[in-house]
Amino acid sequence: ELKVEQNPLFLSMQEGKNYTIYCNYSTTSDRLYWYRQDPGKSLESLFVLLSNGAVKQEGRLMASLDTKARLSTLHITAAVHDLSATYFCAVLPGPLVFGKGTRLSVIA
């Protein structure tokens, strides 16, 4: 059974600081997704990482994938309040299996 673990589950960070969210998964997969969810809203696709060593960046967010370690990271640079949301990673094969999410709160 594929298991996906994210940590931390809750993250409160100050504006301007850097931090990393980790996503570990239990079986082989070469495709990993990151989603963002704002309170009361649905999931919005952020990144898809397709191969070992893949790195994607969008604004202050950068995601990477290490398939050998079965690990993906979502790095936040110089956080701003607008990044406050819940972030999910999700992994194949088969229907996507999601982590429990990391609830990020960026405070002044």
Next chain:
Amino acid sequence: DVKVTQSSRYLVKRTGEKVFLECVQDMDHENMFWYRQDPGLGLRLIYFSYDVKMKEKGDIPEGYSVSREKKERFSLILESASTNQTSMYLCASSLTLGAYGYTFGSGTRLTVV
């Protein structure tokens, strides 16, 4: 852009009622999914469908059934609603089972009283 539309944003139903949650996608996607989202548990797969009239159980199918009579529509049915089915329900679709990410609907927040 693919649109996935869930018919109700909020629903309140009574225990024992039969509940239908409807989901429609407009991009001819083969695959459709129903997840429920609960605090601290993330998203859990209830059922999915990879073709018309085809369905597969996910991780938590108990108490639910589904119907896919047309490619664009995937319905989740709660045969006899119970309070432990109070949750946010998210529908998603994708072109293939594995190669592409999913597009999610806006969700239905169901409360069973």
